[in-house]
Amino acid sequence: MRALEDGFISGFMGHTLHGALGHSIRRALCNDYRPGNQTECSTCNCLYQPWYNPAQSPDPMVAKRYKDPPRPYFIGCNFDWEKRRVSYDDVLEWTLHVAGNSPGDMNQIVEIVEALCANGLGSGELKWELDIVLAHETTLLLDWGYTDNNFQHITIDFKTPFWTNDKQMQESGTITFDMLLRYAIERIRAMALYYGNAVLPQEEFIQETLDLAQGAGIVEQRLRKWSIDRDRGYPLKGWTGRIRYDRVPNTAINVLNAAQHLHLGRNTTFGCGMIEIQPFFKKDDNTVRRRKPRKLPPVDE
Secondary structure, eight states: OEESSOEEOOOBTTBSHHHHHHHHHHHHHOTTOOTTOGGGGGGOOSTHHHHHOGGGOSSHHHHHHOSSOOOSEEEEOOOOOOOSEEOTTOBOOOEEEEOSSSSOOHHHHHHHHHHHHHHOBTTTTBOEEOOOOOOOOOOOOOOOSOOSSOOOEEEEEEEEEEOOOOHHHHHHOOOOHHHHHHHHHHHHHHHHHHHOOOOOOOHHHHHHHHHHHTTOEEEEEEEEEOOOOOSSSOOOOOEEEEEEEESOOGGGHHHHHHHTSSOOSSOGGGTOSOEEEEEEOOOOTTOOOOOOOOOOOOOOO
């Protein structure tokens, strides 16, 4: 998107750009969007209903089972564009991951982005124009088997605020590996049941993976609590930063790789809860470092 005027992007939901994009998408989907009045979509023919309403699930029991079902879209965070002041002709690049078969038409996606540009970005309603749209269609395949590489340590970056209602995390201020894996498996299970286009393993295999994950420990942790009060919305709670885990089971690697595309925790609508995995191999302990021999001073005869 290309800016048509100089302006200022105001924060929304405690985050500058991701919150503004999430709010603008919802506003573009529904012309009469008002927080707390999503039930009005039952009598509306706008794009908000097939994109966002969990009642559109093929199985009504799925929507009833999950209080916070997965949203059909996820805001990608492959950009580092957090400045607030915008100048004319500035270009903003961002990624929108659309999951499932809804809406299933690229023309609707372009229509939504054009409406977003016309309505403005964020509460300041800064005007943009659509420059170029690149579409890529792919299928997320999840291999639940063992991996070939022997990962012993992994580093997970929490790119956007990660927040859950888990009392253990709220009291300790840390994110254990087994807790993170539980949310990842639950998210993948919800996506598979919600869209019906994936095969899940047996519950015994999932439970075995969770049991092995309890042995993983935290080597290093650098988290900071995210809570910024804005003029609009409520403070966005959560943690950002980096955690290094050790003794990670091999069966959990592919699960977390899939979770990189599905935001975890609460407030995922606004691009929160995105993780990035940075695996590395253990160094060979048998490596011998040879030092150069020290030069001795000459001996006087």
